[in-house]
Amino acid sequence: MAELQKDPISRGEFLAMGVMGALVGGVMIVPSTIFVLDPTIKTNFLGQSDVPEEWIEVGSVFEIPANSPREYRVEFPQRQTFTDGGKETPSEAKHIVNALLVSWREGERPEILEGRSSGNLSEEEIEELTQKLNVLSNHCTHLGCPVRWFPDKGEMLCPCHGGIYDINGGYMGGPPPRNLYTYNFEIGEDGAFYVKHEFDGKPWVV
Amino acid sequence: MLGRIKDRSLEVGQTVVDWTEDRTGIVTMIEHFLYEPVPKRGKWLYTLGSATLFLITLQFLTGILLLFYYVPTTDHAWNSIYYMMNDVYMGWLVRGIHFWSANILVVVIGLHMLRTFFSGAYKAPREINWVIGVVLILLVTVLAFTGYALRWDAEGFWAWEVGVKIGSYSPFVGDYMATFLLGGDTAGPATLSRVFALHVWLLPAALAPLIGIHLYLLRRHGEFGSEFEYSKRLSELRQRQQVEEYSIYEDEEGSRE
Numbered sequence: 001m002a003e004l005q006k007d008p009i010s011r012g013e014f015l016a017m018g019v020m021g022a023l024v025g026g027v028m029i030v031p032s033t034i035f036v037l038d039p040t041i042k043t044n045f046l047g048q049s050d051v052p053e054e055w056i057e058v059g060s061v062f063e064i065p066a067n068s069p070r071e072y073r074v075e076f077p078q079r080q081t082f083t084d085g086g087k088e089t090p091s092e093a094k095h096i097v098n099a100l101l102v103s104w105r106e107g108e109r110p111e112i113l114e115g116r117s118s119g120n121l122s123e124e125e126i127e128e129l130t131q132k133l134n135v136l137s138n139h140c141t142h143l144g145c146p147v148r149w150f151p152d153k154g155e156m157l158c159p160c161h162g163g164i165y166d167i168n169g170g171y172m173g174g175p176p177p178r179n180l181y182t183y184n185f186e187i188g189e190d191g192a193f194y195v196k197h198e199f200d201g202k203p204w205v206v
Numbered sequence: 207m208l209g210r211i212k213d214r215s216l217e218v219g220q221t222v223v224d225w226t227e228d229r230t231g232i233v234t235m236i237e238h239f240l241y242e243p244v245p246k247r248g249k250w251l252y253t254l255g256s257a258t259l260f261l262i263t264l265q266f267l268t269g270i271l272l273l274f275y276y277v278p279t280t281d282h283a284w285n286s287i288y289y290m291m292n293d294v295y296m297g298w299l300v301r302g303i304h305f306w307s308a309n310i311l312v313v314v315i316g317l318h319m320l321r322t323f324f325s326g327a328y329k330a331p332r333e334i335n336w337v338i339g340v341v342l343i344l345l346v347t348v349l350a351f352t353g354y355a356l357r358w359d360a361e362g363f364w365a366w367e368v369g370v371k372i373g374s375y376s377p378f379v380g381d382y383m384a385t386f387l388l389g390g391d392t393a394g395p396a397t398l399s400r401v402f403a404l405h406v407w408l409l410p411a412a413l414a415p416l417i418g419i420h421l422y423l424l425r426r427h428g429e430f431g432s433e434f435e436y437s438k439r440l441s442e443l444r445q446r447q448q449v450e451e452y453s454i455y456e457d458e459e460g461s462r463e
Contacts, residue, residue, distance in 0.1 A: 031296040032267075036274050038294045 050079045051096065055186060055194035058100060061129055062117050062191050069103035069136070069149050069156075069167065076197045099138040099146060100183065100195070101156065105131075107167045118191065126187050135183040136169040137199055142176040156180075235425070242429050248325070252429060254318040261311040262346075262417065266410065268304040276356070278402035280395050283358035312350055315343050327430035335423040338416055345413050352405035358398060366401065367393060 009017075034041070042048045058072050075095045104110065110132050112125050121129070138146045145160035155172065156165040164172040169180030181199035188194065227233040244252040275294060277286040290297040319339065322328055328336035355366035370393075374384035389396030 031299050032271055035271055035294060035296040035300050038297075041295065 049197070051076050051197040052079060053196060055196055057192055057194050058135075058185075059102070059193065060118075060191045061133065061187060061193055062113060064102055064104060064109070064133075066104060066109035067107040067154075067167075068151055069101040069134070071138070071149075072100040072102060074098050074100055074195060096197070098197075101134075101136045101138050101147070101149065101169070101180075102193075103134045103136070103167050103169075105134060105168060108132075120189050121187070121191055126189070129187055130185075133185070133187070133193070134168050135185045135193070135195060137181040137183060139181065140176055141171075141178050141180060142174070147180070238425060244429055248321075251317075251321045251325075254314060254321055255424075258311065258315050258318050259417070259421075261307050261314060262413070264303065264307045265311065265349075268300050268307070269406070269410075271300050272304055273406065278356070278398055280358060280398055283356065283398060287357055308350055308353060311346060315346055319343060322430075325430060329430075332423070332427055332430060335420060335427070338420050338423070342413065342416055342420065345409055345416070349405060349409045349413070352401045352409070355401045356398070356405055363393070366397070 056074055056076060058074055059070070064070050075097050078096050110129060112128065138148075140147050140158040140160065140163045142158065142161055142163050145158050145163075147156045147158045147163065147165060149156050149167075154167070156167070156169070157163070158165075158174065158176070161175050163174035163176040165176075165180055166172050169182065171177075171179050183195040184198040185193050185195045223233055242252070272290070275286055275290045275297070277283060287301070290301055292298075322336065322339065351365070351369060355362045355369075366387075370384050370387045373387055374380045376383050385391065387397075387400070388394075389400045
């Protein structure tokens, strides 16, 4: 019969041992766990992103045609975690390049834009345009391949596994689990629209 | 009621302990490590080996944690450590423990060696354990030196250069040695990669099994100079002396008859 504890210990000694064990265990486990979880804490709980929260100008709402989406390329500056002690770098290489598909809801160009190609918009007009504009990420929600608009079919198709979306980015068929991701956007008084590196409110998707 | 629960849990605990003991013998092993008989004189010096083991374990654990952020490239090595020290939660603590316990480890392992030397614990049958201990202290020294270079700051970088220079004076193989340690003609990304490979993979992988053998041999022969060993040796000596004395008397008796 094996014995771990040879000398009998008192209740007090046992409790003291328990407290010491908890203390030592805590000192070992807590800091190391916080250390490893640092990116999770900063991104998911404190909402800090590697991409600065600024609005990037994409184009003007006047340019977007009826019945087909217009493609844009947009570059987001990226904060590189390990460079210059975590500060932003001006280097051109540190950019995320994304492609956007921008269309009107159901392909109908709003009537208030009829015959206009520039000019100022009132607050009500901006409100209405914001309701009708789709600013979509071109990454397929299945595995991230770039989807493209096929005018003769009137659908967005994914080249990889045949995902199909309609002009609003809505899921129509194929393996994708959901609609295309939408960017958070704002429309200015002059008709220019801006996007943030956020998709459905989350910074890290795509 | 409470008494019954106590009895029952004691029973279950004992069953678990016995089950494990039957299959691994680990309980006896822990028992031996926990109730190590050491000479009364200088008893605290006999904890230096345990202290070394503890510090090396600490090195392994904090080292694994540091790998979560450290980037072994010339572009990012220093920056990633700077980031770790300033921005990562508890980064200063984890790296601080790795750094300071490494320094203390070199001191403690030296004291452990001195204790072994002055108490004569290297003598038969423990010579092989001494030899393994010497290899371990050399490995720890090289680990400390490569760890220095991994920071890739001016200090660590030039320390590595000096080390390479020292290596380059080795007879016959000096040039090859320098090229090997630099990963080429000059210090650069290949050098850092090499130092990283040595510090994180090769040396720890060599260290771990040797520590295992060191402990196995310690268990096989026991702590040197323990009371048991002394008393056993003394009793054997007395027995031998008695046998000799009796044989003299027997001879005398025999000659008288």
